[in-house]
Amino acid sequence: MEKRILTCIAVDDEPMALKLIEGYIAKTPFLEMKNSFSNAIAALEYFNQNPVDLLFLDIQMPDLSGMELSKIVKEKTKVIFTTAFDQYALEGFKVNAVDYLLKPFNYAEFLVAAQKAQERISGSKNSGNNTESVAGKEFLFVKSGYKQLKIALDQVLYFEGLKDYVKIWVKGNPSAVLTLMTLKSLEEELPSTRFMRVNRSFIVALPYIEEVERNLITINNNQITVSEQHKEKFQEYIEKHSF
Structure with a gap:
């Protein structure tokens, strides 16, 4: 870029x-x-x-x-x-x-x-x-309370949208980082090679998907639904990486 x-x-x-x-x-x-x-x-x-x-x-x-x-x-x-x-x-x-x-x-x-x-x-x-222009992005700074927190993207499991807030679930952390941001604006900053929007409220880290069963993704023992709107794109990803 x-x-x-x-x-x-x-x-x-x-x-x-x-x-x-x-x-x-x-x-x-x-x-x-x-x-x-x-x-x-x-x-x-x-x-x-x-x-x-x-x-x-x-x-x-x-x-x-x-x-x-x-x-x-x-x-x-x-x-x-x-x-x-x-x-x-x-x-x-x-x-x-x-x-x-x-x-x-x-x-x-x-x-x-x-x-x-x-x-x-x-x-x-x-x-x-x-999305291609930010493909090499390794981290994001997000505002949480009065702090700017550095989030390593290779440690993020998924992002969960809650109206005007986003919960960032990071590998090894039992609680999420909460930041005032919309999921849509965050999606614009993320590399599409690593992250995918799968429904209205979730963007998942593709490398951390453990299991796919019909329209359910399992990440870190949590199940996330793939909506009809995003099903075709997600299925293309799965087929591309299937043997």
Whole structure:
């Protein structure tokens, strides 16, 4: 996957917060700051004439909120929210934000979010085949509570969707990692050579399938149903690997 420089805008009505983001952008090699604004209306006026790849948006701002701005520009650019209020996280994921940074955040957290944006934007530009573009991905960083957890993909048994959350079941761990994310957005980040969506609520790790009986998959002694919608694709995989 060819990665490129991402043009970006920062919007925050707090001068110190805006200055911090500007500094983080300046020292990130694959980000190019085009402008910064203390209110969303001015940012929108600029954006309409000068579209960019990525917006760093505060949410609580007067006149036009960051959430409202993100809905206006969502077809043209990606968004990373920056806010001091964690109650907006769920709404942020509903508008398919790349990430959600809770203030105060450090450069390491900022960089993880920016890299996620680069992966998503570069993948979408790569001949329309995003699953192939991330085939070599070895891990994901996911937000769980106030932490960014590194999840090794070769240790994941399956992902379980629960409305706007995802449970990540990892080999050797009796309990799942819970992260605020939709299964659909996660699916876009996963290599199709290793993972497959088998029903509305589950994405399974193909190497960990222990047994298949009709429409039931067994992984780690747990049975997962293959829905009619995904049955044909799954059966093709099984036949391809049968002797």
